[in-house]
Amino acid sequence: xxxxxxxxxxxxxxxxxxxxxxxxxxxxxxxxxxxxxxxxxxxxxxxxxxxxxxxxxxxxxxxxxxxxxxxxxxxxxxxxxxxxxxxxxxxxxxxxxxxxxxxxxxxxxxxxxxxxxxxxxxxxxxxxxxxxxxxxxxxxxxxxxxxxxxxxxxxxxxxxxxxxxxxxxxxxxxxxxxxxxxxxxxxxxxxxxxxxxxxxxxxxxxxxxxxxxxxxxxxxxxxxxxxxxxxxxxxxxxxxxxxxxxxxxxxxxxxxxxxxxxxxxxxxxxxxxxxxxxxxxxxxxxxxxxxxxxxxxxxxxxxxxxxxxxxxxxxxxxxxxxxxxxxxxxxxxxxxxxxxxxxxxxxxxxxxxxxxxxxxxxxxxxxxxxxxxxxxxxxxxxxxxxxxxxxxxxxxxxxxxxxxxxxxxxxxxxxxxxxxxxxxxxxxxxxxxxxxxxxxxxxxxxxxxxxxxxxxxxxxxxxxxxxxxxxxxxxxxxxxxxxxxxxxxxxxxxxxxxxxxxxxxxxxxxxxxxxxxxxxxxxxxxxxxxxxxxxxxxxxxxxxxxxxxxxxxxxxxxxxxxxxxxxxxxxxxxxxxxxxxxxxxxxxxxxxxxxxxxxxxxxxxxxxxxxxxxxxxxxxxxxxxxxxxxxxxxxxxxxxxxxxxxxxxxxxxxxxxxxxxxxxxxxxxxxxxxxxxxxxxxxxxxxxxxxxxxxxxxxxxxxxxxxxxxxxxxxxxxxxxxxxxxxxxxxxxxxxxxxxxxxxxxxxxxxxxxxxxxxxxxxxxxxxxxxxxxxxxxxxxxxxxxxxxxxxxxxxxxxxxxxxxxxxxxxxxxxxxxxxxxxxxxxxxxxxxxxxxxxxxxxxxxxxxxxxxxxxxxxxxxxxxxxxxxxxxxxxxxxxxxxxxxxxxxxxxxxxxxxxxxxxxxxxxxxxxxxxxxxxxxxxxxxxxxxxxxxxxxxxxxxxxxxxxxxxxxxxxxxxxxxxxxxxxxxxxxxxxxxxxxxxxxxxx
Numbered sequence: 001x002x003x004x005x006x007x008x009x010x011x012x013x014x015x016x017x018x019x020x021x022x023x024x025x026x027x028x029x030x031x032x033x034x035x036x037x038x039x040x041x042x043x044x045x046x047x048x049x050x051x052x053x054x055x056x057x058x059x060x061x062x063x064x065x066x067x068x069x070x071x072x073x074x075x076x077x078x079x080x081x082x083x084x085x086x087x088x089x090x091x092x093x094x095x096x097x098x099x100x101x102x103x104x105x106x107x108x109x110x111x112x113x114x115x116x117x118x119x120x121x122x123x124x125x126x127x128x129x130x131x132x133x134x135x136x137x138x139x140x141x142x143x144x145x146x147x148x149x150x151x152x153x154x155x156x157x158x159x160x161x162x163x164x165x166x167x168x169x170x171x172x173x174x175x176x177x178x179x180x181x182x183x184x185x186x187x188x189x190x191x192x193x194x195x196x197x198x199x200x201x202x203x204x205x206x207x208x209x210x211x212x213x214x215x216x217x218x219x220x221x222x223x224x225x226x227x228x229x230x231x232x233x234x235x236x237x238x239x240x241x242x243x244x245x246x247x248x249x250x251x252x253x254x255x256x257x258x259x260x261x262x263x264x265x266x267x268x269x270x271x272x273x274x275x276x277x278x279x280x281x282x283x284x285x286x287x288x289x290x291x292x293x294x295x296x297x298x299x300x301x302x303x304x305x306x307x308x309x310x311x312x313x314x315x316x317x318x319x320x321x322x323x324x325x326x327x328x329x330x331x332x333x334x335x336x337x338x339x340x341x342x343x344x345x346x347x348x349x350x351x352x353x354x355x356x357x358x359x360x361x362x363x364x365x366x367x368x369x370x371x372x373x374x375x376x377x378x379x380x381x382x383x384x385x386x387x388x389x390x391x392x393x394x395x396x397x398x399x400x401x402x403x404x405x406x407x408x409x410x411x412x413x414x415x416x417x418x419x420x421x422x423x424x425x426x427x428x429x430x431x432x433x434x435x436x437x438x439x440x441x442x443x444x445x446x447x448x449x450x451x452x453x454x455x456x457x458x459x460x461x462x463x464x465x466x467x468x469x470x471x472x473x474x475x476x477x478x479x480x481x482x483x484x485x486x487x488x489x490x491x492x493x494x495x496x497x498x499x500x501x502x503x504x505x506x507x508x509x510x511x512x513x514x515x516x517x518x519x520x521x522x523x524x525x526x527x528x529x530x531x532x533x534x535x536x537x538x539x540x541x542x543x544x545x546x547x548x549x550x551x552x553x554x555x556x557x558x559x560x561x562x563x564x565x566x567x568x569x570x571x572x573x574x575x576x577x578x579x580x581x582x583x584x585x586x587x588x589x590x591x592x593x594x595x596x597x598x599x600x601x602x603x604x605x606x607x608x609x610x611x612x613x614x615x616x617x618x619x620x621x622x623x624x625x626x627x628x629x630x631x632x633x634x635x636x637x638x639x640x641x642x643x644x645x646x647x648x649x650x651x652x653x654x655x656x657x658x659x660x661x662x663x664x665x666x667x668x669x670x671x672x673x674x675x676x677x678x679x680x681x682x683x684x685x686x687x688x689x690x691x692x693x694x695x696x697x698x699x700x701x702x703x704x705x706x707x708x709x710x711x712x713x714x715x716x717x718x719x720x721x722x723x724x725x726x727x728x729x730x731x732x733x734x735x736x737x738x739x740x741x742x743x744x745x746x747x748x749x750x751x752x753x754x755x756x757x758x759x760x761x762x763x764x765x766x767x768x769x770x771x772x773x774x775x776x777x778x779x780x781x782x783x784x785x786x787x788x789x790x791x792x793x794x795x796x797x798x799x800x801x802x803x804x805x806x807x808x809x810x811x812x813x814x815x816x817x818x819x820x821x822x823x824x825x826x827x828x829x830x831x832x833x834x835x836x837x838x839x840x841x842x843x844x845x846x847x848x849x850x851x852x853x854x855x856x857x858x859x860x861x862x863x864x865x866x867x868x869x870x871x872x873x874x875x876x877x878x879x880x881x882x883x884x885x886x887x888x889x890x891x892x893x894x895x896x897x898x899x900x901x902x903x904x905x906x907x908x909x910x911x912x913x914x915x916x917x918x919x920x921x922x923x924x925x926x927x928x929x930x931x932x933x934x935x936x937x938x939x940x941x942x943x944x945x946x947x948x949x950x951x952x953x954x955x956x957x958x959x960x961x962x963x964x965x966x967x968x969x970x971x972x973x974x975x976x977x978x979x980x981x982x983x984x985x986x987x988x989x
Contacts, residue, residue: 847878902938
């Protein structure tokens with residue numbers, strides 16, 4: 001398609017977010033910048049939004065947590081099956097099945113039209129059905145060349161369902177032409193619903209696709225056209241079967257089959273023959289008709305070729321299936337014959353013991369054994385021809401084990417030779433980093449930095465050598481092969497338990513035993529053949545001697561000589577071979593085989609572990625190589641951080657002056673309300689701009705601190721004004737640019753006690769500022785405790801209240817901790833207005849137990865667990881609140897708030913002088929659970945016999961059992977043990 005005739009104003013720039021089939025895709029307009037704002041709002045509001053209750057509305061927009069990245073996106077619900085919802089992500093175009101717990105209500109500001117539009121290539125039709133392999137190949141082909149890329153699209157028409165019909169280009173590449181070239185789509189002329197082809201259009205177009213791009217342009221598909229919005233979600237749809245089975249026909253712009261082209265050609269020829277329409281008699285029209293007819297003929301030929309290929313493949317498949325059926329019948333027949341031979345052999349041996357041996361019986365038994373052996377060998381030859389080796393299952397298993405040992409031993413991948421040099425280079429480089437970390441004076445920095453930089457060159461050389469060597473190793477193929485071998489061996493020897501130790505020479509013993517066994521079978525068969533040959537020679541001599549019609553040189557002695565010996569040897573040889581073929585392994589042989597299997601599995605596990613380490617080392621060094629090369633020419637600088645800090649100071653000054661101006665205007669005798677409102681709008685804009693710059697400042701701190709940890713420990717000393725150490729010591733919480741005066745905060749008088757609480761907005765999120773009176777000593781203490789809690793909370797973010805920021809006042813001796821605002825979400829507030837049900841209590845308290853498990857795993861004792869400090873988000877998700885960071889655990893645990901109703905949450909051992917511990921947190925946990933189920937409980941939980949009785953309480957048996965284990969100090973459960981209790985086992989959180 002020639003795009004030179006399309007004006008740039010008519011072209012739209014889009015980025016592809018989802019591919020539906022070979023000619024249909026979803027995309028966002030690149031000029032639409034609202035997606036980033038929507039993502040921020042979803043990240044902030046969805047975690048605290050109420051979960052969907054009841055049946056969803058098809059007209060509302062909801063928030064859904066995507067299964068691949070666990071992030072929130074806008075969606076509409078297409079169908080509901082019990083508690084599973086089939087949703088469509090309206091900003092990206094793909095679909096998925098989500099559970100009720102992953103679907104939340106969205107506020108009115110997010111109830112807007114989706115950003116993803118559905119596009120379809122104009123004038124194209126998919127060649128294959130949806131379930132066919134060609135359909136999937138076409139979809140994958142289009143996905144690979146356009147997904148995540150920017151396209152220029154020219155709008156041609158809009159279908160009844162809103163699908164936009166377009167021509168799409170990437171650079172000079174016409175995407176539609178590529179689909180035609182690889183036969184994933186075919187051309188169909190637009191129908192006559194509204195805009196049928198005019199004669200003017202026929203004159204302009206000289207063919208269905210007059211030009212094709214050269215193959216070389218395919219190489220430019222991945223070229224970027226600039227920054228693109230983050231594409232999420234990008235994975236394929238998950239459709240429930242009930243939806244897949246529905247056959248819904250949508251009235252799209254018509255896309256007919258080849259007969260539409262034929263009809264159009266017939267009309268053109270007829271018009272030309274009648275002499276009607278001077279335009280159709282033009283040279284361009286004639287050329288178009290000729291080209292269309294030739295292309296149609298070519299398409300017919302292609303279809304005929306494909307039909308012929310399909311027919312041949314079907315015939316070949318039928319032949320293969322018939323042959324496989326015959327082989328299966330032969331196999332079953334061979335197995336039956338083997339079983340018959342074995343039974344006959346056993347009966348023959350029994351007959352030999354029961355009946356006296358005469359010449360007739362001896363010859364008869366010998367003939368039966370020969371017949372049995374002949375059938376045995378015939379059956380074995382059939383089984384070997386079917387690649388099933390020998391009749392004995394043990395022999396087949398042994399052969400497979402022998403092949404596996406050969407694979408394990410002969411194709412091993414060892415540690416690359418360059419690995420040792422790489423370790424030495426890393427050791428030298430790490431030593432220079434340690435020296436830099438231990439540097440205390442600026443006088444030593446320059447020489448240590450030079451030493452570090454000099455150590456980079458040999459490290460880069462060693463990394464390059466290692467990467468090149470690993471590139472030549474077939475690691476992935478070897479891992480796949482080892483996995484295949486391990487699976488097959490496990491299936492065969494599934495009853496064998498792996499021992500803790502294996503014999504070092506198990507392989508050698510097994511191979512030696514297997515070789516001896518094979519040689520023995522070979523020798524036995526050779527002896528049998530020789531004995532039967534001797535018997536055949538004696539029979540020939542007897543035949544010649546017995547023939548009276550002809551003269552012979554065979555004498556009586558020749559016939560009678562060694563007859564008994566010949567018969568005995570033949571009988572013994574036949575018995576030996578039959579016994580050998582049907583013999584079972586003894587204990588010693590089984591031990592040899594099983595030891596070899598154990599060693600094979602051990603060797604496979606060791607090599608798999610080694611290969612995984614090599615692969616991980618390869619990925620790590622690839623990333624490090626890029627980083628080393630990035631900073632090799634110019635070391636990191638903090639210029640951008642200082643520029644951000646400068647902009648922050650400027651905006652803070654502007655905000656301060658604007659606040660003073662508004663204050664003066666409000667105190668003036670004559671109020672100028674329009675001007676006051678204008679100034680307040682300016683204040684809001686300045687405050688938002690200030691918060692955005694503070695967000696950029698935090699990003700710069702994260703980047704620089706990451707560089708300090710990775711390879712530039714000198715940065716804190718080179719840039720002391722940045723205070724990188726202070727930021728790192730606070731676990732990223734300390735934000736010195738924040739100040740109380742820049743917030744539009746309101747006191748929370750109903751919740752404020754000894755510690756004032758302020759409610760405000762920060763970067764679009766409702767937050768609470770907790771105020772702490774601090775001096776120089778307590779400021780250090782609060783920083784340490786906040787960092788300790790923050791690191792523990794980050795291990796499992798969803799189970800405890802996060803700390804968003806920490807800063808100290810510029811004009812007051814106060815420290816401020818910023819946390820999210822959970823409106824009326826505390827257990828005490830909920831139980832006052834609308835108490836939780838038993839089912840809701842179970843879910844909420846499981847979340848609290850998960851939070852305690854995370855804190856205790858990080859050696860953090862909460863010591864302040866009470867109803868005001870536990871939140872029930874959406875009445876289903878329980879999280880733990882933070883604690884007073886100015887107090888020690890010993891001070892927190894005896895706070896007056898450590899009660900639930902009339903139940904003291906202070907463990908008995910604390911009153912006896914023992915320090916707070918995870919066990920005392922679990923006592924408070926149990927007390928809260930008892931209060932939630934029995935709010936008016938007035939009994940005592942302290943008992944000198946450590947046997948708490950809950951007589952008269954109408955409680956579930958599982959709950960009573962759990963409470964007794966939580967409220968007794970000698971056998972109190974830990975958080976992880978409580979989560980495994982029957983009471984919580986069935987809870988889905």
